[in-house]
Amino acid sequence: MxxxxxxxxxxxxxxxxxxxxxxxxxxxxxxxxFYLDPPSDAPFLxxxxxxxxxxxxxxxxxxxxxxNACQFGGSLEGAVKCAAAIELLHNALLIHDDVQDGSDMxxxxxxxxxxxxxxxxxxxxxxxxFTAFRPLxxxxxxxxxxxxxxxxxxxxxxxxxxxxxxxxxxxxxxHNVTDLCAADYIGxxxxxxxxxxxxxxxxxxxxxxxxxxxxxxxxxxFGHFLGVAFQIEDDLxxxxxxxxxxKEMNGDLYEAKRTLMLIHVLDAATRAERxxxxxxxxxTREERSDDEVLWLxxxxxxxxxxxxxxxxxxxxxxxxxxxxxxTYAGCPQDDNHAFxxxxxxxxxxxx
Amino acid sequence: xxxxxxxxxxxxxxxxxxxxxxxRKTRPTPARKAPDRSGAVAAEEAAKRAAEVTASNSAxxxxxxxxxxxxxxxxxxxxxxxxxxDAVKSGYDVLAQSIAQxxxxxxxxxxxxxxxxxVPKDVETAAKRVIDLARQISVTTxxxxxxxxxxIGKVTGGPPPPGEVASGxxxxxxxxxxxxxGPAGGLGAxxxxxxxxxxxxxxxxxxxPPAKSLTHHLARPDNPTSPDQISAAPLQSRHPGADAIPVAxxxxxxxxxxLLAHIDVPKGQKPGIYAGLVFAEGQDIPLGTLVIEVEG
Numbered sequence: 001m002x003x004x005x006x007x008x009x010x011x012x013x014x015x016x017x018x019x020x021x022x023x024x025x026x027x028x029x030x031x032x033x034f035y036l037d038p039p040s041d042a043p044f045l046x047x048x049x050x051x052x053x054x055x056x057x058x059x060x061x062x063x064x065x066x067x068n069a070c071q072f073g074g075s076l077e078g079a080v081k082c083a084a085a086i087e088l089l090h091n092a093l094l095i096h097d098d099v100q101d102g103s104d105m106x107x108x109x110x111x112x113x114x115x116x117x118x119x120x121x122x123x124x125x126x127x128x129x130f131t132a133f134r135p136l137x138x139x140x141x142x143x144x145x146x147x148x149x150x151x152x153x154x155x156x157x158x159x160x161x162x163x164x165x166x167x168x169x170x171x172x173x174x175h176n177v178t179d180l181c182a183a184d185y186i187g188x189x190x191x192x193x194x195x196x197x198x199x200x201x202x203x204x205x206x207x208x209x210x211x212x213x214x215x216x217x218x219x220x221x222f223g224h225f226l227g228v229a230f231q232i233e234d235d236l237x238x239x240x241x242x243x244x245x246x247k248e249m250n251g252d253l254y255e256a257k258r259t260l261m262l263i264h265v266l267d268a269a270t271r272a273e274r275x276x277x278x279x280x281x282x283x284t285r286e287e288r289s290d291d292e293v294l295w296l297x298x299x300x301x302x303x304x305x306x307x308x309x310x311x312x313x314x315x316x317x318x319x320x321x322x323x324x325x326x327t328y329a330g331c332p333q334d335d336n337h338a339f340x341x342x343x344x345x346x347x348x349x350x351x
Numbered sequence: 352x353x354x355x356x357x358x359x360x361x362x363x364x365x366x367x368x369x370x371x372x373x374x375r376k377t378r379p380t381p382a383r384k385a386p387d388r389s390g391a392v393a394a395e396e397a398a399k400r401a402a403e404v405t406a407s408n409s410a411x412x413x414x415x416x417x418x419x420x421x422x423x424x425x426x427x428x429x430x431x432x433x434x435x436x437d438a439v440k441s442g443y444d445v446l447a448q449s450i451a452q453x454x455x456x457x458x459x460x461x462x463x464x465x466x467x468x469x470v471p472k473d474v475e476t477a478a479k480r481v482i483d484l485a486r487q488i489s490v491t492t493x494x495x496x497x498x499x500x501x502x503i504g505k506v507t508g509g510p511p512p513p514g515e516v517a518s519g520x521x522x523x524x525x526x527x528x529x530x531x532x533g534p535a536g537g538l539g540a541x542x543x544x545x546x547x548x549x550x551x552x553x554x555x556x557x558x559x560p561p562a563k564s565l566t567h568h569l570a571r572p573d574n575p576t577s578p579d580q581i582s583a584a585p586l587q588s589r590h591p592g593a594d595a596i597p598v599a600x601x602x603x604x605x606x607x608x609x610l611l612a613h614i615d616v617p618k619g620q621k622p623g624i625y626a627g628l629v630f631a632e633g634q635d636i637p638l639g640t641l642v643i644e645v646e647g
Contacts, residue, residue, distance in 0.1 A: 161449065181589060182434075183441035190445055217450075224446050312438045319442055 016342045017335045024066045024083070025059035027076055031084035035135050048116060048124035049131065052091040055107040061086045061201045064343070067336040068205025071328060072214050081139035082151075082204040088132035093162070093196065095125035100170060101255065102285070139208060147212030151204060154216050158200035165191025172258045176282050180263050182312070186228055188258070194227025222323040229316035230347050232309055235259040239297055239306065253293045256281045260312060261305040265296070268303035313347075320344050447628055451570070451637040552609025553641070559616035561646045565624070569610065569639040572631035578602045578610065580632035583641050586614075586625035593621040598641065612641065622647035 032053050038046045062083030069079035097103070098111040099118055105111060113121035136155065140148040168188045172180065202223050203216035238252040239261065252259055266274060277299075280292050300306050321344055331337055551571045555564035572581075578601040585595035596616060604611035622645050628637040 182438050183445055183589075186438070186441050187445035187449070190449055220450070221446065225442060228442060308434065311432060311435050315435045315439050316442060319439055 016346050017339050020067070020335045020339050021059070021063055024063040024076065024080075027066075027080045028059050028062040028083045028087055031080055031135060032087060035084060035088065035131060044116075044120055045124060045127060048112060048120060049128050051112055051115075051124075052094055052106065052128075053087065055109060057087075057107065059083075059087065060343075061090055061197060063339065064198065065201040065205040065208075067339045068202045068219065069209030070205075070334075070336040071331040071340065072206050072209035073211070074205070074209025079139075079205055079208045081135040082208050083201075085132045085134075085136035085139065086201050086204065088128055088135070090196070092125045092128035092132060095121055095128065097166070099125075100166070139204075143208065143211060147207050150207045150212055150216055154200060154203040154207065158195050158203075161191045161195035165189070165193070165195070168192070169258065173256050176256075176278075177258070178266055178278055178281060180258055180266075182260060182263060185258065185260050185263055189228045189231040190224050193231040194224045197230070198227040199223035219327055222320055222327045225316045225320035225323055226343055226347070229313050229320055229344070232260055232313035232316065233347050235261065236306065236309055236313065239300070250293050250297055253296055254285055254288050256285070256288070260309045261300045264305035264308050265300045265303050268305065269299065273299060317344050317347060444628075447637055448640055451628065451639055551638070552604070552607050553612065554604045554607060554609060555612045555614060555641075555643065557614050557616055557643075559618060560620055562614070562616050563644050563646065564612075565642040565644055566639065569629055569641075572638060573634050574631075576631045581610065581629065581638070582632070583612070583629045584627040586627040586641065586643060588621065588623050588625050590621070590623055593623060593625075595627075596620065596625050596643070596645075598627065614643065616645055620645050 036046075036050050036053065041047075062080075065083045065086055066076055066079045069082075070076065094106065095112050098106055099113050099121055103111050104114055111121075112124060115121075116124075136151065140151050143151070165188055169192055171177070172188075199220055202219040206214050206216045206219055235252060235257070238259075239250060241249065253262075256262075262277075266277060269277060277296060280288060280296060321341075324341055324344065328337060328340065550568040553564070553566055553569050555566075557563075581601045583598040583601075585597045587593075587595050594617070596614060599613040599615050602611045602613070603609075624642060624644050626640050626642040629639055629641050630637050
C-alpha cells in the first residue's frame with residue numbers, strides 16, 4: 001500500500017474522508033501547475049488554458065484515480081500524473097461542452113467562449129486536450145509495455161464512449177427525438193457521464209496501481225452505476241430550488257434535455273399533454289417561455305416523474321453499492337476504500 | 352428445497368410433522384446447473400440493495416462498509432417496484448451492450464493498425480493510438496500533432512524543440528498510404544475492413560413471417576467453441592406489447608464459413624426491430640448483439 005496505508009477514517013460532509021480528498025486535490029493541482037506552465041506566454045492561448053483549471057473544482061475524478069491506485073497496490077506519487085491528465089482532459093471537454101450547450105456560466109463565472117468568443121475557446125479546448133497527453137505519457141513511461149498499452153486502450157475506449165454519449169444527447173435534442181425509454185437514457189448516461197467521470201479515472205488508477213497486473217475491466221460496473229446515479233441526481237437537482245453552483249434552475253427544461261423525468265412524463269401524459277410537450281420540445285431555447293417551463297415542471301411532479309427518477313437514482317446507487325463490494329473485495333479497508341464507498345452517498349449529499 | 356414424497360397412509364399427526372420438519376436436514380436446491388450470464392443474478396442482488404436504498408428514501412443506508420455489511424439482503428426482491436427492477440435490468444443490459452461494442456471497436460482498431468504483439472515498447476505506435484483518441488474528440492488542431500508524432504520514429508534523440516519541427520517534416524499527409532473510403536488520415540477515413548479476419552460471419556435463417564437480419568458479424572469467442580455452446584437472449588423489441596422472439600439454435604454455415612442462426616418468427620409477430628445479446632459458453636463478454644427486423 002505504500003504511502004496510502006490505513007489511517008483513521010474521518011468522514012466529512014458527503015461521506016468522503018475530507019483530508020484525503022484535500023491531499024489528493026493538492027497533489028493534482030501541483031501537477032496541473034507544472035504541466036500548464038508554458039515556456040513562453042502565447043497570446044490568446046495560455047491564459048485561456050489556465051482559466052478553467054484555476055476556477056477550482058472538487059478534483060473528484062483525479063481522486064478516484066489515486067484512490068483506486070492505492071487500493072490496488074500503488075501510491076499517490078505513482079498515480080498523480082494520471083490524475084492530472086484526467087483533470088486536464090475533463091477541463092478541455094468542459095470548454096467544448098459549454099460551446100455545444102450554449103452555456104453562459106461555469107463554476108460561477110462566464111464560460112470561456114462567453115469571455116473570448118467561440119473560435120478561441122474551441123482552440124483552447126483543443127490545446128488543453130493535447131496538453132493532457134503529456135502527463136498521461138509521462139505516467140506511462142515507467143510502467144512497462146503492458147500497462148502502457150492498457151492505459152492507451154482504456155483511454156481510447158473512454159474517448160469513444162464519451163463522444164458517443166455526447167452525440168446521443170445532442171442528437172436527441174437537435175432532432176427532437178421523443179420516443180425514448182429509460183434504457184436509452186441509462187445507455188446515454190453510461191457513455192456521457194460514467195465513462196469519463198467514473199470508469200476511466202478508476203481504470204487508470206487500477207492500471208497504475210496494479211502495474212498492469214490487475215484487469216481494469218474490474219471497476220467498470222461500479223463506475224457505471226455510480227455515474228448513472230450521479231447523472232440522474234444531477235438532473236433532479238436542476239429542477240429543484242438548488243440546481244447547483246452556477247447553474248440555472250430548470251435549465252435542462254429550457255434546453256429540452258432528455259432526462260429520465262422527461263422520458264417518464266412523456267409516457268405518463270395524456271394525449272393532449274403529450275402533444276403540448278412535443279410542441280414545447282420543438283421550439284428553440286429562446287422560444288420556450290417561462291410559463292411553459294413551469295407547466296412542464298409541474299406536470300413532472302404531478303405525474304410522479306420526479307419521484308420515479310428519485311427511485312431509479314436510488315436503485316442505481318444500490319447497484320453501485322452491490323458492485324462496490326464485488327469490485328473491491330479483498331482490498332485494504334483504509335481511507336481509500338472508505339472514499340470510494342463514500343462516493344455513492346456523496347452523490348446525494350453533495351453541495 | 353429437496354423433499355421426498357411419503358406414503359399418504361402413514362401421515363404423521365401435525366405435532367410430529369412439525370418436529371420432523373425441525374429435525375430434517377435440507378439442502379438448498381442449486382439455482383442452476385450452468386453459468387448464468389444474463390446479468391439477472393447480479394441484477395437481482397443489486398435490486399435488493401436498490402430496494403434498501405429506495406425504502407430508506409434517503410441515502411442514510413449508504414454508510415461505510417463496516418456498518419453496512421450486516422444489513423445486506425434484508426428486503427426481498429419481490430418488494431422491488433417493477434419499474435425500478437426494469438431500470439436495474441436496463442442498467443446491466445446497456446452496460447453489456449456497450450462492452451460488446453467496445454470490444455468490437457478495439458478488435459477493429461487492433462486488426463487495422465498493427466500487430467498487438469509489437470506494441471508494448473513501441474512508442475511510435477503508442478503515440479499513434481493517442482492521436483486516434485484525439486480524433487475521437489476533436490479535429491481542429493490534431494492534424495499537426497499527428498504529423499509531429501508521426502516523426503517520432505524518424506527523429507532520433509526525442510522530438511525537436513518547437514520551431515524546428517516543420518523543416519524536418521515531409522509534406523503533410525504523405526506519411527502513410529491513403530486509407531480506404533475517405534481522405535487520407537483524416538477524420539472521415541473509414542476503418543479498414545477487418546471483420547472477416549477478426550470477426551465471425553453470421554447468417555440467419557428465418558421461418559414464419561418475413562424477416563431479415565441486420566447483424567452480419569459477431570465477435571469470435573475467446574476459446575474453441577462449438578455452435579451448441581453459443582446462445583442468444585430472446586430478441587426483444589423496445590415497444591411494449593411485442594413478444595420476445597427466441598433464437599432456436601446456432602449451427603455452422605459451411606457455405607460462408609461462419610455461424611448460422613435459426614429463428615422461428617411466430618405467426619402474428621408484431622413488425623419491428625428486435626435485438627438480443629449473443630453469448631458463448633464460458634465467456635462473460637457477449638459476442639455481439641443480434642438485431643433482426645420483422646417486416647410488416
